[in-house]
Amino acid sequence: MNQDFKCRTKTGKAATLVLAGAAVLAAVFGLAGCGTKNTNLKTVRLNEVAHSIFYAPQYVAMELGYFEDEGINLELTTGFGADKTATAVISGDADIAFMGPEATIYQYNEGNENYLVNFAQLTQRAGxxxxxxxxxxxxxxxxxxxxxxxxxxxxxxxxxxxxxxxxxxxxxxxxxxxxxxxxxxxxxxxxxxxxxxxxxxxxxxxxxxxxxxxxxxxxxxxxxxxGYVPYTAYSTTKEFLAKNKELLQSFTKAIERGQKYVEEHTAAEVAKVIAPQFKETDEKTIEKIIDRYAQQDSYKTNTYFEEDSFTLIQDILEEAGELSQRVPYEELVTTEFSTR
Missing domain, CATH: 3.40.190.10 (Periplasmic binding protein-like II)
Known part of the structure; x- marks a missing residue:
């Protein structure tokens, strides 16, 4: 077992989530590293579009305490829909949205002045x-x-x-x-x-x-x-981004550590780490799902949001008749916090 995983202690609260038409308990843990606990944590409210094994790198970062290592106390809620997740951030009920970037294009074209900007990408294929x-x-x-x-x-x-x-x-x-x-x-x-x-x-x-x-x-x-599509990404309001660059850098670093762990470990090892997030799902099933996603190259190995990917997502929106006008990449994507 990974030493980083063994030395963490789990505390926090359980949230009841509805997934796949049944009640599924999903534990959201606050994790502290071995040794001296960082008591000067900045709370970040993250609203995710869904609670899914598809987002394994995020839950690895949570379970292995990578957010705490970066000075962040992560509060996770689930929006159950990109429209609801985007609204939560725009209204100030959350700091960061985790969802498909199409929602950021929609709200930009609706004329929202404090629009959402994508700053980190997690997955690169449909799930x-x-x-x-x-x-x-x-x-x-x-x-x-x-x-x-x-x-x-x-x-x-x-x-x-x-x-x-x-x-x-x-x-x-x-x-x-x-x-x-x-x-x-x-x-x-x-x-x-x-x-x-x-x-x-x-x-x-x-x-x-x-x-x-x-x-x-x-x-x-x-x-x-x-093919490769920027399926899910993290975004925040233009105003929050301008005022919290150091915090967003720390958040992105934690996510990239999660991505690296998933890249370098087996599906069985990743499943063991994130199993507390999916208490009602057998660990072997989690392993099977992670392997299925890994085999089709769903997980990015860094958070860098490529311009070609943004162009493709607008092509898909346009073909679906959902794009009122194209948006410049530079307006809705920043890569200042990502590594390549």
Whole structure:
């Protein structure tokens, strides 16, 4: 076991989160390093779009005390949707948003003067998977034509990347498939298990849990098919960024340490570290999910948000009919805190 992990003590509170249509306990711990405890911590309120194993580097940073090492007391809440997460930061209820960067483009184009700026990227591929009701080792995307598919919220990154992939295969999402979009994100897997749809598009752990229940089978990765996309990033208001550069540098350093740990350790080792964040998920299942994400190169090895990635996300928004006007990279992305 990693020595850094063994010497940490866990305190804090448990928050009840709704994930995959069921109540899932997710512990949010305040961790202190070995030796003298840093009592002069600056509280940072982070609102994450969802609580998912997909974001393993963040939870590694939490569980191994990397934020405390950087002088930060991290308070984590879950927004359950990029729109809600963005609103929390803009309204002052949170300091940093963790979500798809498309939300920062939306609010900028709405004319918000204190707009959100992306300062660190965590994942680089879509994290959702196509789950079939029947086992299909020879799945082709064209198999979705004429079928009922549970999708995501219109205008959200998961749905737009999924539709982007469909269009790459010559499939019109609105005409060629029966796309179900009236089910809340937290309830899609439950609806599928209950009999709705021929296919569903799911994040982890929902996709793997459906498989383990024998109710469906993962047949394709949206992330592998879409290519590299700046799927999730950290952002804050222009005003907070201007006044808290040292704090944001420390925050980014903690995240990059988490990324490095994930890069250098096995899925089993990472699973053991972040298991306290997902108490209702078996550690072996967590390991399987982390390995699945690692195999498709989902995790960035640094937080640097490339300009080409920002261009691609605007291309996807434009193709989805969700972009009123393109935004300059320099306006909504800063890389001053990141390493390359």
């Amino acid at each position: 959702n998977f196509v789950v079939s009701r029947t086992k299909d080792d020879d799945f082709r995307w064209e198999d979705l034509i004429g079928k009922e598919v549970i999708g995501g919220r219109p205008g959200g990154m998961p749905e737009m990347v999924f539709e982007y992939v469909l269009k790459k295969h010559g499939i019109d999402p609105q005409k060629d498939i029966n796309l179900v979009q009236n089910i809340d994100f937290a309830n899609t897997s439950g609806a599928f298990v209950g009999g709705t749809g021929d296919y569903t598009v799911e994040f982890e752990p929902s996709a793997t849990l459906i498989e383990e229940e024998g109710a469906g089978y993962v047949v394709a990765s949206v992330g592998t098919e879409s």
